[in-house]
Amino acid sequence: MKILFLVPDGVGIRNYLYSDLIPELRSCNAEICLYHKVSKSAIKEIEIVHKIKIENKEISDLNETFYLKFLRESTAYARLIYFKDFLKNKTILNFWGKNPTSFKLKAFYFSCKTLGTYLSKNYNLLRRYELKYEEKIKTTKAYQKAKEDLKILQPDFIINLHQRAPITTPVILAAQELRIKNSTVIFSWDNIPKGRLICRPDMYFVWSELMKKQLCLLYKEISPESVYIVGSPQFEFYKKKEFQQSKEAFFRQYKLDTSKKTICFSGDDKLTTPYDQFFLEDLCSSIQEFPKNERPQIIFRRCPVDFSDRYDFVLEKYKNDIVIVNPDWRVETPSQETNFTMIYPAYTDISLLVNTCLHSDVVVNLGSTMAHDFAVFDKPCLYVNYNPKRDENWSVEMLYQFEHFKSMENLDAVGWVNTPSELYPLLKIALSTPDLIAKERKQWLKKIIQHPLEKNSINLATQILEKCTSAS
Known part of the structure; x- marks a missing residue:
């Protein structure tokens, strides 16, 4: 079986790729592949840590059109307003974080906020626009390239190491079309209310029961059966x-x-x-x-x-x-x-x-x-x-x-x-x-965070291997 790690940036390397996760998977004869957007020296460091040569391939850039970015930013703003109203916490809007200086960008983000405010009032409509974004992604070169790459790499299971990176969306959507089981971790303890869950993979690996409840509460379309509590390997180093x-x-x-x-x-x-x-x-x-x-x-x-x-x-x-x-x-x-x-x-x-x-x-x-x-x-x-x-x-x-x-x-x-x-x-x-x-x-x-801390890599590896086996 082959496990593909989707690595959109370098921040998740320590938490997952330096941990015992890779050795745990390899102990069950799993092949490891990195589909990434990180430097060659980062890949080399991971290989040195685990004393192995790792198959890897760079992800293609996602060149969003004006309309694609408009859909993504509008639905992201809609999520923040919806979460703010649902949780009765106005500070959630601080995660918007846009402070444009040029007239063109001011006009763009004003339009995003206008549509986002409208979408936030109707959850089903918000979901339709999020799905519209996914459909438009499928018309991009990045999506076609992801499909071609996945056909060549032939993974049995994909795990995304950061749920909010737009560059991972074409890969997850291509995997779903090719019927490759796919998942994401939630990277940090504060990520869920930030409204940047870019697309919906088959399953989610979370830190705790608290995080699972919050994820299912805020994203109605996510079934609790698709969310698995595994902790986060970053704490096992201690x-x-x-x-x-x-x-x-x-x-x-x-x-x-x-x-x-x-x-x-x-x-x-x-x-x-x-x-x-x-x-x-x-x-x-x-x-x-x-x-x-x-x-x-x-x-x-x-x-x-x-x-x-x-x-x-x-x-x-x-x-x-x-x-x-x-x-x-x-x-x-x-x-x-x-x-x-x-x-x-x-x-x-x-x-x-x-x-x-x-x-x-x-x-x-x-x-x-x-x-x-x-x-x-x-x-x-x-x-x-x-x-x-x-x-x-x-x-x-x-x-x-x-x-x-x-x-x-x-x-x-x-x-x-x-x-x-x-x-x-x-x-x-x-x-x-x-x-x-x-x-x-x-x-x-x-x-x-799920305890015992030293079992977090084992928990995640076990879930990956179980899902990988059931997918084959």
Whole structure:
């Protein structure tokens, strides 16, 4: 049997293609093929990790016509409005994220919003337009090329590693016409309310019961029988001893002080948290209140896709308190830094992230998934919850009203820093008696992701193999 991984960009490489998923499939004599839009060096890294040669083929570009893009964007906006009304959460519209500058683009997106608003009032009509988009995709060269490629590759099963990439639509639709079983993972814990489920594969692999309920609630056409709870392999790395260094070795490598408590500040992308640099500055200022012989050190891990210089002034000002431990992600050329098809995590970044979490005592950030990463090691997270700057287009209140944060309702899942002056006292507690901060962090983690974590690759591989066998 042959399993084809649909890889539209580099961000899913660590979570799935570096995990035990490929070895689990190969242990049952499955062939592996990558149908991808990533760099040659990324493919080579995957092959080195698993010590195998992997059949691979590049996906053709999808050159959307004006009408195709109009249909896609209009239905995406309609989804957001529908979700906003259905869930009674107006922050969902923030995921639209369009801020055109030219008159032509302003007119285009105004038209998309106009049609989208109309479609959002009638779910059946919305679905007709989504299906119309799929029918139009079938008239493209990308669709015909996908059919030709799949006939040559002859996979028994296809798994898409990112549900929102438009380039995957022709492949999924071609697979359905050729009667090849096909599926998608839901890439992240916050993806479903964002309204970018591009097409409807045969089956869905999700993180948890919570995610399954949300997917079926918001997409009426998706049957619960087609949704499988398997977790996400990205968390199993934390359970593997081979990725863990001793504290002494890790600290020696990055010139950290083993006698000091350690705070990790994890950055986010510039769009999500435009004022992250000021949160880092407040954190650095707050640790000055500790007696000098008790002052903790800060590990700064920036977001892998944030190449901005916005932190530079803080890093210089507090260079004696901050140790930079940047993620190890690779880009093909500097001009392609924002191109997700040309950026990917190196395998070494797994160990880097594991040891950052393992050997830090607490993590501070603005609403980051790193709260879950630290919870794996039963370590607390402090969410900053104040506005460092006045901005009519952005606020922490808006961010924490996003739908995925409702999963922590009635749980003491994180510590809340409501003013800069609260950082010092909360850090004192988190560093000295961590069990008093975010006491239910493990419960939140179990709500978000299927346990046991170390079985997530096995769960997904088992489902793929079962469906693959039943399809043959």
